[in-house]
Amino acid sequence: MHLSEFESIVGKENLNYFPNTKLVYSSDASMYKGNPLVVLWPETIEQIQKIVMIAKKNFLDITTRGGGTGLVGGAVPKRSIVLNMSKMNKILDFDNDSILVEAGIVLDDLNMILSQKGLYFPIIPSSHEVCTIGGMISCNASGKRAVKYGSTKNYINYLEVVDGSGAVRKVNDVEKFCGTEGTVGIIVNAELKLEMLPKKISMDVFKFDRATDMSIYTPELKEKPQLLSLELLDPKTSSMLNLEERYHLIAEYENSLGEIREPEEIEKWDSLRDSAYSKIAGLGYSLIEDPEILDDEKLAVFMKYLEGLNVPFFGHVGIGILHPCFKQGTDLADFFKTVESLGGSVTGEHGIGLAKKKYTPKIMRDKLLLYKKSFDPSNILNRGKII
């Protein structure tokens, strides 16, 4: 190993390879476990460049880590150098509709600062308190307000990344880069687009008993320009969250359109939604999926299918992403076949990582391989993920 070389780059205090550190950094929020060679905390772009050069020379793998909240094992090291980005969390530049940040900044920390200016970064995954901007870009995270704002790629002006040879490159084609899960380049800086914070928020919660009943509400709700999010909890999930065992459709608006207007009540529904996965996982359904089915009618068919499987599910129905949760070890071959037969995609927002490698569509694999070749021909960046 090249510990002394790494130490001379980042300093003794920014390097650790003790067994407990390795244990802590061997996993993310997925059920996958790996094995870090060493954990490094770079503080500058130059340090990352030098680390990459050593890794390239010695064919060592680099796994970049943000908040470690990924659900598909994207940040799980496979005998890799773990590059912990948490010390690169500064705001570098700001104007009234964009902000330049380092990749390790935590989303809620950023939004806390922006709120003083009446602004925010509007992509909000349920891990918003912990996840970093770099991690969100890597997975192209979306989250609850995607029905209004789309996914992370829609809110990036440009990126600065360190490629597999150690060179710094500006990436303008962010759509192509977002979602590459650290396999193409190490994101160091990102210029983000911002939105005005909604002045007022209100909600409606609709309850119903059959999957097909959702079509009574969704078409009309989706037409409303004030709609910020449209979230669904199925009866099993609802029951696990101590709600009535019925479907709950939660519509959030950026004005007083909804009947729920008290901030405390809004916060209650918000945190219920945010904690859904953890609650479900704690009851044994820890294998979370994120299929995306855009067609409303097909989504209702899919919900009927999930009812038949008798598994809890919830999700962002406004954008056709559901999160069915299974017990670990469940054979999902038929599930993925069903998603594909309905014209859906097996992943809508969590990425592929290790969990869905064998379901990566060939066209996506070929495209990524080609893209990776132009950035990381030596294949030292997050080897074995996605492809």
Place this chain on the structure above:
Amino acid sequence: MTDVKKKPLSGCINCGMCNADCPTLKATNNELFGPRGRANMVNNNSSDESFYICTLCRACEAKCPLNLELDFRKERGKLQRTKANEEMIKNIRKYGNPIGELKDGKVPDELYCC
């Protein structure tokens, strides 16, 4: 929602939400000094100075969506169970001091110190 009894740490699913408000994680940027890291160590029968650095503020417990008990005092206690500490505690209980029985002109056979 009603308050329910805290559940054992063995039920941790590694989601990382507990890391959100941890003061020692924020100060160090090292997950070894954060609650998920500590939970990981407990569940793998490992121990570390991290348990001393924990402020016991339980901000992590407030964030845990599974309502797990993230009380690391026991782990800290286990680290303190050295022979010297046990002797000193015994002496304090028996003689009111960590050294043992004090007699004029006599040096104790063994001296323990923290």
